[in-house]
Amino acid sequence: MPQVVALYRYPVKSFTPEQCEVVTVLDEGRIANDRVLGFRFANSDTMDDAWSKKHEFIALVNTPGIARLQLRFDHNALRLCISLDGTVLVNEALDEKGRKKIAVAIENHVLKLDENPLSSHQDRLPLRLVGNGVTPRYQGNETGQITLHSRASLGAVGAAVGDNDLSELRFRSNIVIDGLDAWEEQSWLGRKIRIGQVVFDVVMPKTRCLATQANPNSGKRDLPILKTLTHAFNQDKPTFAIAMLTSGAGGQIQVGDKVSLLD
Secondary structure (H helix, E strand, O other): OOEEEEEEEOOEOOOOOEEEOEEEEOOOOOEOOOOOEEEEOOOOOOOOOOOOOHHHEOOOOOOHHHHHEEEEEEOOOOEEEEEEOOEEEEEEEOOHHHHHHHHHHHHHHHHOOOOOOOOOOHHHOOOEEEOOOOOOOOOOEOOEOEEEEEHHHHHHHHHHHOOOOOOHHHOOOOEEEEOOOOOHHHHHOOOEEEEOOEEEEEEEEEEOOHHHHEOOOOOOEOOOHHHHHHHHOOOOOOEEEEEEEEOOOOEEEEOOOEEEEOO
16 A cells, blocks of 8 residues: 655745655645745735745746755744755844845845846845745645655656656655555546545646756756656646645644545
8 A cells, every 4th residue: 555755845935845754734735834935026916925826936947046045944933044055044033124134135045046037027126025934825726735746656757857866856745655656646636535634635637847847956957857747758738746635624644654545
């Protein structure tokens, strides 16, 4: 029977993950403390506490170099620390003053990158650090959706792209499982599955973007992931992982939990 082998949440949209032994799935179908903050462009007219598409944010799709940043978020003290190669760029609480300092630190880093969305769009400055640090709201889809992939599917993509050590962090899934054949999870669309305490509806495959082509260590776009998905696997759209919503109540999921189909 397949089981959970890794769990991830991402406190700041598109920045480095926290690897967890246990995560809490909320009734609404999001993981607690996942995507609770984001760096939004100044020219966005979206309210700070509202969802919007990733193209209004500093994100891997437009700024691959942020992959090199190391992030630590204290969920209790609401304090964010961001480092580069062991050097702290900023370490501040999420009060008004701290938010401005954090945003400036990210602006300064991003503006130094060869590929960035700010240098030629000054109307996107100053960045706004949005989110209350508690409520998960900046997932890729407005309804939230928890994402899952299998290690077998990851291995298939790695073999096709010529990297047998392909990092699953490129795909930013919440749940990683093992014990399936490659792509088997895609056959679950429209079905219910149980993971630990939680029952999910599998609602859609995940179409991928340029974020997957950013190396999580170097911050460089180094592999043709999108082309590989469509050409090597005959996909109409580059697809990897599945998206799920809770079917009823949430609960806890932990590494080692079994994964079973219910219908």
